[in-house]
Amino acid sequence: MSNLHKKRRQLVEYLIREGVLKSENVIKAFLKVPREEFVLPEYRNSAYEDHPLPIPKGQTISAPHMCAMMCELLAIEEGCNILEIGTGSGYHAALCAEITSPTDSPTSGYVISVEYFPELAEYAKNNLARAGYDDRVHVLVCDGSSGVPTFRKFDRILVTAAAPCIPSYLLELLNAPGRLVIPVGSTFYQVLTLVEKDREGNVRESKMGGCIFVPLLGKYGYRENTY
Numbered sequence: 001m002s003n004l005h006k007k008r009r010q011l012v013e014y015l016i017r018e019g020v021l022k023s024e025n026v027i028k029a030f031l032k033v034p035r036e037e038f039v040l041p042e043y044r045n046s047a048y049e050d051h052p053l054p055i056p057k058g059q060t061i062s063a064p065h066m067c068a069m070m071c072e073l074l075a076i077e078e079g080c081n082i083l084e085i086g087t088g089s090g091y092h093a094a095l096c097a098e099i100t101s102p103t104d105s106p107t108s109g110y111v112i113s114v115e116y117f118p119e120l121a122e123y124a125k126n127n128l129a130r131a132g133y134d135d136r137v138h139v140l141v142c143d144g145s146s147g148v149p150t151f152r153k154f155d156r157i158l159v160t161a162a163a164p165c166i167p168s169y170l171l172e173l174l175n176a177p178g179r180l181v182i183p184v185g186s187t188f189y190q191v192l193t194l195v196e197k198d199r200e201g202n203v204r205e206s207k208m209g210g211c212i213f214v215p216l217l218g219k220y221g222y223r224e225n226t227y
């Protein structure tokens with residue numbers, strides 16, 4: 001087993017011990033997706049440390065425990081169609097793809113991930129291709145604070161940047177039943193918020209604890225260079 005492979009296993013064991021990773025399908029995805037392909041080359045050896053790392057355009061790849069918490073809250077099932085706002089490195093999108101459409105079974109669900117910076121969308125596309133997820137993750141460039149260029153609805157939605165509030169269009173894009181996870185708050189501190197939509201379309205919001213993400217930019221986010 002290679003050194004990085006061993007470190008990946010150790011990180012997964014740590015996240016299980018800490019009670020963050022719980023579900024078999026999420027654990028399987030964490031064991032499968034190579035985080036080293038999503039970090040900058042100079043951070044390859046730190047890929048399995050449990051903290052965020054810098055990526056281009058002053059953004060970050062989230063800490064593994066945060067990706068794990070969000071995947072667990074989303075309760076992704078095989079075949080779910082997923083929307084991510086904030087592609088960044090593409091790592092979290094690859095995890096979602098591995099859960100909804102596992103590498104070892106016929107492709108079913110898909111992930112659409114949108115990114116504000118074209119340079120990062122390119123970065124993520126390259127990472128996803130190297131890791132083998134470019135067939136299941138579609139990366140688009142747009143301002144995900146105000147809308148996405150699709151008429152499809154999604155079973156699961158994740159926002160991986162700090163939002164001042166829940167963009168109302170996202171609630172409309174969410175299927176019934178469906179789940180949305182989003183960090184809501186200021187640019188310094190947010191509350192990870194779970195929105196559950198039931199079969200009848202009733203929406204329930206739960207606060208799942210504090211977190212810190214980079215700001216959501218764009219029309220209904222925070223203005224670039226003002227935070």
Ligand code: SAH
Nearest residue numbers: 061086088089092116144145160216217218
């Ligand atoms: N999910 C990422 C990490 C996200 S960091 C990963 O796995 O690596 C937050 C990302 O959201 C950054 O890449 C940032 O550029 C992007 N972002 C910020 N505002 C956005 C917006 N309005 N629309 C789409 N993406 C946005």
